[in-house]
Amino acid sequence: VRVISVSGEGEFGLIRRIVDRLEQRPEVVLGPGDDAAVIAAPDRRVVATTDLLIENRHFRREWSSPYDVGRRAAAANLADVVAMGARPTALLVGFGAPGELPIEWAESLADGLRDEAALVGASIVGGDVTAADAVTVAVTALGDLDGRDPVTRAGARPGDIVVLSGWPGRAAAGLDLLRAGREDDPLADAHRRPTIDYAAGLALAGEASAMIDVSDGLLADLGHIATSSGVQIELAAAALPTDAALLAAAHDLGVDAFAWVIAGGDDHCFAATVGPETAVRLPRIGRVVGVPSGQRAGVVVDRPVPKVAGHEHFRS
Amino acid sequence: VRVISVSGEGEFGLIRRIVDRLEQRPEVVLGPGDDAAVIAAPDRRVVATTDLLIENRHFRREWSSPYDVGRRAAAANLADVVAMGARPTALLVGFGAPGELPIEWAESLADGLRDEAALVGASIVGGDVTAADAVTVAVTALGDLDGRDPVTRAGARPGDIVVLSGWPGRAAAGLDLLRAGREDDPLADAHRRPTIDYAAGLALAGEASAMIDVSDGLLADLGHIATSSGVQIELAAAALPTDAALLAAAHDLGVDAFAWVIAGGDDHCFAATVGPETAVRLPRIGRVVGVPSGQRAGVVVDRPVPKVAGHEHFRS
Numbered sequence: 001v002r003v004i005s006v007s008g009e010g011e012f013g014l015i016r017r018i019v020d021r022l023e024q025r026p027e028v029v030l031g032p033g034d035d036a037a038v039i040a041a042p043d044r045r046v047v048a049t050t051d052l053l054i055e056n057r058h059f060r061r062e063w064s065s066p067y068d069v070g071r072r073a074a075a076a077n078l079a080d081v082v083a084m085g086a087r088p089t090a091l092l093v094g095f096g097a098p099g100e101l102p103i104e105w106a107e108s109l110a111d112g113l114r115d116e117a118a119l120v121g122a123s124i125v126g127g128d129v130t131a132a133d134a135v136t137v138a139v140t141a142l143g144d145l146d147g148r149d150p151v152t153r154a155g156a157r158p159g160d161i162v163v164l165s166g167w168p169g170r171a172a173a174g175l176d177l178l179r180a181g182r183e184d185d186p187l188a189d190a191h192r193r194p195t196i197d198y199a200a201g202l203a204l205a206g207e208a209s210a211m212i213d214v215s216d217g218l219l220a221d222l223g224h225i226a227t228s229s230g231v232q233i234e235l236a237a238a239a240l241p242t243d244a245a246l247l248a249a250a251h252d253l254g255v256d257a258f259a260w261v262i263a264g265g266d267d268h269c270f271a272a273t274v275g276p277e278t279a280v281r282l283p284r285i286g287r288v289v290g291v292p293s294g295q296r297a298g299v300v301v302d303r304p305v306p307k308v309a310g311h312e313h314f315r316s
Numbered sequence: 317v318r319v320i321s322v323s324g325e326g327e328f329g330l331i332r333r334i335v336d337r338l339e340q341r342p343e344v345v346l347g348p349g350d351d352a353a354v355i356a357a358p359d360r361r362v363v364a365t366t367d368l369l370i371e372n373r374h375f376r377r378e379w380s381s382p383y384d385v386g387r388r389a390a391a392a393n394l395a396d397v398v399a400m401g402a403r404p405t406a407l408l409v410g411f412g413a414p415g416e417l418p419i420e421w422a423e424s425l426a427d428g429l430r431d432e433a434a435l436v437g438a439s440i441v442g443g444d445v446t447a448a449d450a451v452t453v454a455v456t457a458l459g460d461l462d463g464r465d466p467v468t469r470a471g472a473r474p475g476d477i478v479v480l481s482g483w484p485g486r487a488a489a490g491l492d493l494l495r496a497g498r499e500d501d502p503l504a505d506a507h508r509r510p511t512i513d514y515a516a517g518l519a520l521a522g523e524a525s526a527m528i529d530v531s532d533g534l535l536a537d538l539g540h541i542a543t544s545s546g547v548q549i550e551l552a553a554a555a556l557p558t559d560a561a562l563l564a565a566a567h568d569l570g571v572d573a574f575a576w577v578i579a580g581g582d583d584h585c586f587a588a589t590v591g592p593e594t595a596v597r598l599p600r601i602g603r604v605v606g607v608p609s610g611q612r613a614g615v616v617v618d619r620p621v622p623k624v625a626g627h628e629h630f631r632s
Contacts, residue, residue: 029466033544040361041360044358045345046362046458047352047354048441049408050409050410050456051444052411052454057448083351083352084351093366094368094410096368096370125364126365127366128368130374134449134450136368138366140408140456142364150345153349212351
């Protein structure tokens with residue numbers, strides 16, 4: 001078996017192989033192959049976000065397949081666009097890799113990016129490939145507001161309730177399972193490739209007063225809403241969704257599942273504040289109140305919180 | 317003197333320091349600080365491109381100041397937007413760095429990105445910071461077409477003339493001077509920080525039938541226009557602009573200046589094809605003809621071409 005490497009194929013060959021696997025939807029006015037792409041922006045405003053994933057920092061090649069890395073890299077950015085109340089339209093991808101990386105790795109990464117983007121109808125419209133010591137995936141996502149106002153972190157009002165899509169803590173649990181050598185635990189997949197309820201996020205677009213996707217940890221990200229909005233958020237610990245697999249894994253590893261749930265990042269659950277009369281059918285995990293005199297904006301939890309901080313790069 | 321490092325400051329402190337140095341123009345509906353930015357796209361189409369710069373691949377910290385790296389990283393992307401006939405509006409920047417990097421390095425990089433973007437009225441609207449072994453700068457640029465059609469590589473027609481802004485080969489010469497230890501040669505700055513004639517590129521937006529920014533080398537990039545357009549481009553070697561500093565440097569290093577001029581990338585000169593009646597005041601370096609029977613689309617040069625290829629990553 002002859003292994004074709006990234007360097008064996010060369011820059012232009014690699015680009016051609018990747019572009020051949022992609023699919024351009026009608027909103028793409030001009031796709032890959034020119035100096036830049038052109039994408040429809042019917043709202044006259046474009047939503048844009050970017051994330052950098054680097055191997056051995058955000059993923060390990062021995063733990064995650066390239067397809068999963070692609071899914072996850074796309075998901076992190078698509079969730080940010082949806083958390084603004086926008087519909088994702090396009091991804092651009094910068095890809096750095098050592099020359100000896102098998103070409104199939106890059107192709108499978110592209111497949112993962114393409115398939116995750118397809119879940120929300122977005123296309124991979126452009127990118128850049130270059131040599132690098134560490135596999136590097138820089139994704140930018142664009143989206144359209146379809147005439148709605150963006151949903152920021154600053155709109156939460158006293159009286160709102162807090163809702164949450166998905167199960168926070170699963171990606172953090174998955175990472176701890178991988179670190180403990182339990183690569184075959186199904187929950188490990190939650191780290192490799194988060195499952196994001198895009199439909200729930202998109203449904204919140206017209207409804208939420210504030211929204212965020214949980215990437216730093218639920219407590220930290222609700223804290224971002226609270227401080228941006230100048231409110232307190234009362235979090236009801238018993239209302240937080242916790243699945244049985246998470247509890248079982250915590251038992252096995254001898255850790256507190258609650259720490260994963262409130263401090264684990266990278267699940268990209270959508271946390272939002274909505275008016276009390278909302279028809280949104282998502283778990284209600286807390287409520288928004290004014291900041292009591294002498295106190296500060298932030299999150300108040302009704303049970304002791306384990307000493308863990310939200311995820312912050314450069315500190316771990 | 318206490319050196320504050322990137323890790324000492326932490327992710328959120330670093331982001332705050334960088335954002336404090338930026339300036340948001342009126343087209344920025346929502347700048348840094350939320351899940352994503354929102355930028356005006358009055359044309360209802362957005363132009364988008366991305367580039368990945370990695371230390372010791374695209375720059376060396378001992379050769380280039382962080383300010384220059386920022387200018388160059390922004391320039392490479394802004395030039396791609398302009399080469400589509402669009403006006404740059406916004407940059408997003410993914411930044412990876414070792415924890416021990418001095419905080420001033422990151423701040424100066426941000427200043428360089430900001431100042432280059434300011435040359436065309438664009439703002440740094442968002443980004444991401446993360447830990448990495450190699451300093452990594454992933455820039456995405458967005459732009460607006462202001463109602464014009466995008467200028468692709470595919471529009472060159474027989475009868476058009478080829479025009480060029482700037483002096484190709486200077487960045488390649490600068491890199492060779494740096495490699496030869498001549499860090500103080502003024503031409504070395506052409507590698508550190510290309511000077512791009514954005515005004516010339518923007519003026520071509522309504523006029524050019526095809527346009528590209530020269531990043532792979534003049535011969536390779538004109539080749540992209542020729543093959544995309546299905547034409548031949550006859551390049552007149554004597555018409556190529558070559559400055560005296562370039563000739564002097566070639567003499568000093570004992571190399572052929574013509575190799576730099578036709579194969580050197582990274583100057584981001586704008587090469588365009590325009591109708592013969594054009595009022596564009598740029599050097600005319602060749603003309604577009606049909607593909608003669610039995611020949612292929614491509615570039616024909618009227619003097620022998622040194623055996624050098626355009627710049628291709630993974631092959632060097």
